[in-house]
Amino acid sequence: MIRLTGIARTFLVGGEEVHALKAVDLAIAHGEYLSIMGPSGSGKSTLLNIIGLLDRPDAGSYELDARNVTALSDDELARVRREKIGFVFQFFHLVPRLTAGQNIELPMVLAGIDPAERRTRLTRLLAEYGLEERAGHRPDQLSGGQCQRVAIARAMSMGPTVILADEPTGNLDRHTGQEVLSVLERVHHNGGTVVIVTHDPEIGARSHRRLRMLDGAVVADEKG
Amino acid sequence: MRFADLLNFAWQVLRGSVSRTLLILLAMGIGVAAVVVVTALGEGARLYVANQFGSLGSNLVIVLPGRSETSGAMPGVLIGKTPRDLTLEDALALGRSHAIRRFAPLIIGAGDVRAGGRSRETPVLGSTSELMDIRHMEVAQGLFLPQGDPRHSQPVCVIGAKVASELFGSRTALGDWVRIGERRFRVIGILAAQGQSLGFNTDEIVIVPLAAAQALFNTESLFRILVEAKSREQIAAAKADVEEIVRLRHEGERDVTVITQDAVLATFDRILRALTLTVASIAAISLAVAGILIMNVMLIAVTQRRREIGLLKALGATGGQIRLAFFTEAMMLALGGAAAGLVVGELGRSLAVQLYPTIPFQAPWWALIAAPLTAIATAVLFTVAPARRAARLDPVQALSRR
Incomplete structure (x- = not known):
């Protein structure tokens, strides 16, 4: 479903070339629950951004759902992102002036989905993530765990191919983190593909496939 | 993105920062109101003069004895030929x-x-x-x-x-x-x-x-x-x-001088029209200033809302959608400001009418169209740069910072 071949990404930092990714090959199948671990600067976030089509590789090719997305235009990438990718961020990234419900609706609004259809989906998502009571609250009236649940509901609203979570528990206490993690695991149980970037070994241990990265390369790929 | 959603999105942005919105509306409103009031005063003065001439009589030609021009050589003058x-x-x-x-x-x-x-x-x-x-x-x-x-x-x-x-x-x-x-x-x-x-x-x-x-x-x-x-x-x-x-x-x-009322009236008409246009264009400068204000506010908004713009891109917004969102916001501000300005201008006009009932103050139709149009045009024009900057924002960088 996701096939990266020879993906490389180089940044210029202070006039010096930094190889964030060096010829990474990676295949992720449908329904996998995968974690990417590694120290800071090992290239795990860059890899996630490239999978999420937020960033373009300098070399290599990327195939998503049997379609080569390496050379798409910015607008086409935006459309693919909208349809197939769901992001969950460490700092939630909810729009502060919008209510929880409106935040969840945002991708559907951008996609121009019919309001009636949006309402049906929103009701279902709110129920699924236990947010019925909180639909009318703004992010500053929600707890961290609730914010991240809103973010996950938002990521799921377009029925994406893959959920990409960048340190989803990094900004939460241990208990809430576990809770959010179990929500993501439920997505996986329902047949979704989940990719988590983390440097918490405990979280990594819960996933079914663990990638370890170091200096822009995948150094370990364990399953089971 | 549906048009209604676009409007709603911009509306929420505007409602989210009330003081900012009100300040821009004020600047736009003052600009439009100034143009309306100034042209109403100018046009009122012009109509007043026209009416005064009209009350003299219509299609009037006035014949007066004597010729108000120097003619002939010195001898003629010396003879003292009177008309x-x-x-x-x-x-x-x-x-x-x-x-x-x-x-x-x-x-x-x-x-x-x-x-x-x-x-x-x-x-x-x-x-x-x-x-x-x-x-x-x-x-x-x-x-x-x-x-x-x-x-x-x-x-x-x-x-x-x-x-x-x-x-x-x-x-x-x-x-x-x-x-x-x-x-x-x-x-x-x-x-x-x-x-x-x-x-x-x-x-x-x-x-x-x-x-x-x-x-x-x-x-x-x-x-x-x-x-x-x-x-x-x-x-x-x-x-x-x-x-x-x-x-x-x-x-x-x-040896007679013939004055047509039209010629005199036309002269006054030209003078007052030129005067109205001049003062109206000075007032229009305040509209341009309001436009620059909008640009500044929008540029600040792009910086302030980096995270949000990055997020929208991550959620699948195209550059065009982001530009459109900014233009919609500017357009709503301009329309609101123009409407407020027209209302305030009309109030100013009726105040002038109260004070000087004999003068028919009335903003000419071209000013009533040109003032809001200028407001909208400047708003859109000055939003081009901020909107482009927002659309080009790199989502990875925008999202990576807290």
């Missing part, structure tokens, strides 16, 4: 022209008007019955001067409203006698109060038949001949006819 008088016969000859509807010869002098024990020094006009129609005069009581041969006269007069009240008080003036100089005239009409029109107050005059005025002031020469052309288009022809007829009668000498 011929304009006479009643000259005036009557004008009746030959087909371009002229009617004409009224005019003599003006000052007379000591007495009635009962009271006496008053007033301007005395000698003219014919045509004067009433040419000058658009109205008679409140009685009749105007009788028609007939202007060479002969009856001892009658028409007096202004103020003259009537001053001389007769509460007594009925109509039918009574007044004495002007050594002559007695019966009051046959009282003019309606019309007030000032171009420095000439019809409330304070006494009108007698032309021949009576000639006798009273012991003169054959006319002060003016007022001529009314048959239509606006005939004014030029009437002017040419007057010049030709008088020239023939004065042995080929062009």
Whole structure:
């Protein structure tokens, strides 16, 4: 479903070339629950951004759902992102002036989905993530765990191919983190593909496939 | 993205920062209101002058004796050739022209008007019955001067409203006698109060038949001949006819000056229009300033909302959608500001009307269209740069920072 071949990404930092990714090959199948671990600067976030089509590789090719997305235009990438990718961020990234419900609706609004259809989906998502009571609250009236649940509901609203979570528990206490993690695991149980970037070994241990990265390369790929 | 959603999204942004929104609306509103008020004042002044000329009479051509230009060599001046008088016969000859509807010869002098024990020094006009129609005069009581041969006269007069009240008080003036100089005239009409029109107050005059005025002031020469052309288009022809007829009668000498009301009016019109345009464009500068304000606010918004813009991109917003969102926001601000400005401008206009009821303050239609249009155009124009910057924002960088 996701096939990266020879993906490389180089940044210029202070006039010096930094190889964030060096010829990474990676295949992720449908329904996998995968974690990417590694120290800071090992290239795990860059890899996630490239999978999420937020960033373009300098070399290599990327195939998503049997379609080569390496050379798409910015607008086409935006459309693919909208349809197939769901992001969950460490700092939630909810729009502060919008209510929880409106935040969840945002991708559907951008996609121009019919309001009636949006309402049906929103009701279902709110129920699924236990947010019925909180639909009318703004992010500053929600707890961290609730914010991240809103973010996950938002990521799921377009029925994406893959959920990409960048340190989803990094900004939460241990208990809430576990809770959010179990929500993501439920997505996986329902047949979704989940990719988590983390440097918490405990979280990594819960996933079914663990990638370890170091200096822009995948150094370990364990399953089971 | 659906249009309704786009509007709603921009609306939420605007509602999210109330003071920012209100400040921009204020700046835009002031700009639009300034243009509306300034043009209303200018247009009001223009219409006022036009009305003043209109109250003089329509399609008016004024003939005055003498030629206001230097001609000939020094010897002629030394001989001291004075222009011929304009006479009643000259005036009557004008009746030959087909371009002229009617004409009224005019003599003006000052007379000591007495009635009962009271006496008053007033301007005395000698003219014919045509004067009433040419000058658009109205008679409140009685009749105007009788028609007939202007060479002969009856001892009658028409007096202004103020003259009537001053001389007769509460007594009925109509039918009574007044004495002007050594002559007695019966009051046959009282003019309606019309007030000032171009420095000439019809409330304070006494009108007698032309021949009576000639006798009273012991003169054959006319002060003016007022001529009314048959239509606006005939004014030029009437002017040419007057010049030709008088020239023939004065042995080929062009010794009268003919003024058309149109020429004077057109000059005033041009001056006031230019003035209005100038001041309106100064007011329009404030609109440009408001536009720059919008640009600044938008640029700040792009910086402040980096995270949000990055997020929207991650959620699948295209660059075009982000640009559109910014333009929608600017457009709503401009429309709101323009609407507020039009309302405030209208309030200012009605205030001016309250203060000066005689002047018809009315913003011209082009200003009512141009002011909001300029507001919208500047808003859109000045949003191009911020919107582009937002659309080009790199989502990875925008999202990586807290």
